[in-house]
Amino acid sequence: MIRIGILDLQGDVSEHFQIAQKALENLKVEYQVLNVRNAEDAALCDGIIISGGESTVIGKLMVETGIKDIIINNEIPVFGTCAGMVLLATKTDYQQPLLRLMDMKVKRNAFGRQKDSFEQEIEILGEKYTGVFIRAPAVDEVGDKAQIISKIDDIIIGVKQGKNMALAFHPELTEDTRLHEYFIKEVL
Template sequence: MAQKVGVLAIQGGYQKHSDMLKSLGVEIKLVKFANDFDSIDRLVIPGGESTTLLNLLNKHQIFDKLHSFCSNNPVFGTCAGSIVLSKGESYLSLIDLEVERNAYGCQLDSFVTDLSFNNKNIVGVFIRAPKFVVVGNQVDILSKYENSPVLLRQANILVSSFHPELTQDTAIHEYFLSM
């Protein structure tokens, strides 16, 4: 059976993730309502603004449904999506990870750099990116930038502090689809 990937589409850069996944031949569902989770097999939580995203999740009453779905299915959070999945009082707390928001600087400090992932060179686009500051023992570090982890996996949860959807390289999305 073909998998259907949901892309959380209430705020942030969901269109680029959707386009990249479509380029891989994947059926996409833009997730905007609680019942949208019923028709997907996995989910991408895109970057954007984490406080705004959390407020909208609560306003639209889908925070609990999101938590339930992410507890049992493959999920990929980029930038703000990684913050939402991390440990914290108002976060989903589904990966043993503590983050520092905007730790790589403000919008003007955004940068592009080479990274290594699965013995391959990839490009990392960092835009107001969070830093992964405390990583639990059960979390696998898949890529680093200047000795700091920037791509992590714990069981069914994949997070990146950067934006792979803003490049032409599909390696990380392909990895997510194989989880």
């Protein structure tokens, strides 16, 4: 049985929970999707999804609850979207707690404020996909260990490193399960 945790501290938790369930059903594997609110919950997971929200708040709560240490010490793969992308970075343009699991520097709110949100067809992992961007970050730099998997023009919006994946957009706000399935296959 695979256990996928949805970090439940702040952000698009219910949307990720629902699409993760659909992705796991599509993959026809025995599964459990868990809400992760503390270190004990995190320790049960084979992979964790960190949703959009306010990355500074999520980062501080991950430290306070001990979730950050569990993810790092247990080497739990993480799929981060929007704020989750920021938290996976080694560096960002703002002083805040980070997981530092991916060799990249991220700029918060790179596409502007809430009113500048947009949807755009993108290419990721060789396939077309609808990207939903809400106060989205972007990657300024990637190191040797990280692999760019998606861009808009010259702006990096998707990165993979090992079993970790970071996206600037919100795949949980679509009905398309392919990116969640991709992450789950990495965890399996």
